[in-house]
Every structure is written in structure tokens, then in C-alpha cells.
Amino acid sequence: QQQVKQSPQSLIVQKGGISIINCAYENTAFDYFPWYQQFPGKGPALLIAIRPDVSEKKEGRFTISFNKSAKQFSLHIMDSQPGDSATYFCAAVADFGNEKLTFGTGTRLTIIP
Amino acid sequence: DSGVTQTPKHLITATGQRVTLRCSPRSGDLSVYWYQQSLDQGLQFLIQYYNGEERAKGNILERFSAQQFPDLHSELNLSSLELGDSALYFCASSVAASGRDTQYFGPGTRLTVL
Numbered sequence: 001q002q003q004v005k006q007s008p009q010s011l012i013v014q015k016g017g018i019s020i021i022n023c024a025y026e027n028t029a030f031d032y033f034p035w036y037q038q039f040p041g042k043g044p045a046l047l048i049a050i051r052p053d054v055s056e057k058k059e060g061r062f063t064i065s066f067n068k069s070a071k072q073f074s075l076h077i078m079d080s081q082p083g084d085s086a087t088y089f090c091a092a093v094a095d096f097g098n099e100k101l102t103f104g105t106g107t108r109l110t111i112i113p
Numbered sequence: 114d115s116g117v118t119q120t121p122k123h124l125i126t127a128t129g130q131r132v133t134l135r136c137s138p139r140s141g142d143l144s145v146y147w148y149q150q151s152l153d154q155g156l157q158f159l160i161q162y163y164n165g166e167e168r169a170k171g172n173i174l175e176r177f178s179a180q181q182f183p184d185l186h187s188e189l190n191l192s193s194l195e196l197g198d199s200a201l202y203f204c205a206s207s208v209a210a211s212g213r214d215t216q217y218f219g220p221g222t223r224l225t226v227l
Contacts (some may be wrong), residue, residue, distance in 0.1 A: 018225070032212065033214045035216075041220070042220060042221075043117070043203050043205070043218030043219050043220055043221055044156070044203070044218050045116065045217075045218065046215050046216070046217075047114065089155070089156060091212055093212035094212070099160045100161065100169050100171055100212055101146075101158060101212055101216065102158070103155055103156040103157075103158075104155070105155040106155055
């Protein structure tokens with residue numbers, strides 16, 4: 001059972017455009033939502049994270065938008081660059097018990113010139 | 114470079130065999146996590162150790178086992194290997210035990226079972 005649903009599976013965006021990746025969850029115990037970026041041949045690396053007490057978090061060109069009532073969150077990459085081409089994973093952590101990272105299925109992002 | 118090292122980088126073996134994957138966490142990190150990444154299942158959490166003790170368990174098969182040693186390095190043992198075990202296995206480490214601590218991933222071990 002996939003507890004964090006991620007879409008789209010793949011995404012092609014023109015250089016300079018906005019890349020948007022969406023995630024949705026069911027478990028209301030989730031209270032921490034990180035995004036990981038993975039380049040080919042490398043392990044995932046933390047990109048940005050948000051807690052549900054804020055609706056938006058911005059770090060440079062990367063922004064997480066969070067909608068607690070809809071149980072959805074999304075990653076926006078502004079002014080997308082070829083160097084942003086990677087696989088992006090959203091994830092979620094519950095606030096008690098087994099605090100494991102539950103990952104989405106990943107989005108392969110390709111930025112074309 | 115995350116500071117997490119994994120060996121070997123690639124491993125090719127046959128069905129029914131047993132292999133051991135090794136992970137050295139970042140200096141100062143007490144938690145080690147193991148993940149399996151396959152094309153159809155994405156990143157699946159297997160198990161977490163914190164300061165030598167098992168802390169959390171995920172979708173780890175009974176044929177798989179892990180441990181964390183006093184020097185904090187960890188090993189993941191996979192036995193009675195099946196074709197479906199072919200995947201990338203990642204180790205990650207974090208300073209403490211909380212799921213909110215940043216996890217630093219190693220480069221992974223690619224396991225191919227023939």
C-alpha cells in the first residue's frame with residue numbers, strides 16, 4: 001500500500017520554466033515532509049523539507065507548498081535549469097512510533113534547453 | 114560526497130547465494146538506515162539501527178538481516194537470494210534516531226542476482 005502518492009512519474013520542462021511535482025498522503029499522523037533529489041549513480045540527498053504548521057517554504061529556486069486540509073504538498077522549481085535534471089522523491093514521517101521515512105515513487109525530471 | 118561509504122559498489126551473484134553489504138556512516142552519526150531501491154517499488158525502508166540497537170523495522174524480508182557494530186558500521190546480510198532481490202541497496206546515516214533528522218545517503222550497492 002502506497003502511503004505517499006507522487007505524480008507525475010516523469011516530467012519534461014523547458015529551461016527557464018517551472019517544474020511542479022505533486023504528492024498526496026492519507027496518514028494524518030505524518031508531520032514532516034522532506035524532498036530528496038537523486039542524480040544518476042548517486043544516493044538521494046535532502047533538498048528541502050516542511051512541517052505542516054506552515055503553508056509554504058522557499059529555498060532559492062525551490063519551494064514547497066503544503067495544503068494540510070487536502071493532505072497534499074508539492075515541489076515547485078522556478079527557472080528550471082538542465083542541472084536540475086534528476087529524480088525527485090517526496091517523503092513523509094509520522095509524529096510518533098516508527099519514525100521511518102515513507103517515500104513517494106519518484107519523479108524523473110528532465111530539463112531541456 | 115555525503116560522507117557515507119558503502120562497499121562493494123557492484124555485486125553479481127547467483128540465486129540461492131548469500132551476500133553481505135557494508136556501510137560506514139558519517140563521522141559522529143549514530144543511526145544507520147538501509148533502503149532497497151527497485152524500478153517498480155521505489156525506495157523502500159528496510160531497517161534502522163541506532164547506536165548498535167535495532168530501532169525501527171520496515172519491509173525487510175526474513176531472509177535479510179542486519180547489524181550495527183560497536184564502531185557504528187553496519188552490515189546487511191541477504192541470504193537465499195532470489196532474482197527479485199536484484200536492486201540498489203542504499204545505506205543512510207543521521208546524527209540521532211528521529212525520522213526528522215537529515216539522512217545522508219551513501220552511493221549504494223547494486224546487487225544483481227542471476
